[in-house]
Amino acid sequence: MKKPVVSNELSNKYGLPEAWLPAGLSPSKFTLIELLVVIVIIAILAAMLLPALNSARERGRMISCNGNLKQLGLALTFYEGENKNMPPVMYKPVSTSYRYTRLLMPYIGKSGWGAESALDEVKLVKTFRCPSDSLPRSNGADVSGPNSYGLNFEVQEGDTAGTAGTVAFSRVQEPTATIIMGDRWLVNNTVSNALGTDATRSGNFHAADTRNNFLFGDGHTASHALKETRQDDDRMWKFDKKK
Numbered sequence: 688m689k690k691p692v693v694s695n696e697l698s699n700k701y702g703l704p705e706a707w708l709p710a711g712l713s714p715s716k717f718t719l720i721e722l723l724v725v726i727v728i729i730a731i732l733a734a735m736l737l738p739a740l741n742s743a744r745e746r747g748r749m750i751s752c753n754g755n756l757k758q759l760g761l762a763l764t765f766y767e768g769e770n771k772n773m774p775p776v777m778y779k780p781v782s783t784s785y786r787y788t789r790l791l792m793p794y795i796g797k798s799g800w801g802a803e804s805a806l807d808e809v810k811l812v813k814t815f816r817c818p819s820d821s822l823p824r825s826n827g828a829d830v831s832g833p834n835s836y837g838l839n840f841e842v843q844e845g846d847t848a849g850t851a852g853t854v855a856f857s858r859v860q861e862p863t864a865t866i867i868m869g870d871r872w873l874v875n876n877t878v879s880n881a882l883g884t885d886a887t888r889s890g891n892f893h894a895a896d897t898r899n900n901f902l903f904g905d906g907h908t909a910s911h912a913l914k915e916t917r918q919d920d921d922r923m924w925k926f927d928k929k930k
Contacts, residue, residue: 756902
């Protein structure tokens with residue numbers, strides 16, 4: 688017996704050969720209501736998935752941000768090794784001053800801090816910018832370049848004016864629990880505070896997460912809620928835990 692021919696339209700719609708259908712029943716296309724139902728289902732699924740996708744994207748940016756801090760931590764280590772364990776707070780030649788971003792450039796594979804090309808190059812170094820930082824940064828008066836991270840003001844005894852003497856990293860009593868660098872929320876890049884951050888200046892770029900990224904004295908990076916760092920009289924921000 689010859690098998691009935693199955694039309695594509697019928698096999699898609701009913702899975703049956705046309706000859707097997709009841710009399711008067713003919714193939715039909717999707718109705719408008721059916722199409723609307725499909726569209727609504729797709730919209731619901733998209734609404735359910737988008738928050739998860741956005742969260743995953745932001746999580747990736749946080750990982751990249753932590754990677755920047757890790758790289759800056761290595762650069763700090765190399766800088767300290769060549770400068771008697773002192774941090775790159777400021778160098779002030781005639782008519783200008785350089786903060787840590789310029790001073791660390793040779794240690795992240797960029798131009799020397801004093802090179803003419805460094806003035807423009809420092810603005811483009813992605814290591815200095817958190818991927819989630821959308822604040823309107825500008826090149827500072829101290830030629831530091833836009834940056835998302837600040838050194839702990841403890842490198843100058845907590846002085847926010849940038850005029851106090853530099854404190855060696857050897858003064859850090861608990862490296863594993865002491866913040867060296869972290870997210871910096873302030874947008875201004877002036878000579879006085881393009882350098883630093885502290886418990887009142889640290890901010891969260893990561894809208895999907897309330898935790899900030901920090902580099903610690905032993906070189907590890909971690910994310911903490913700001914309130915965690917402020918416990919015990921801002922202990923995690925202090926080099927000298929007896930203060």
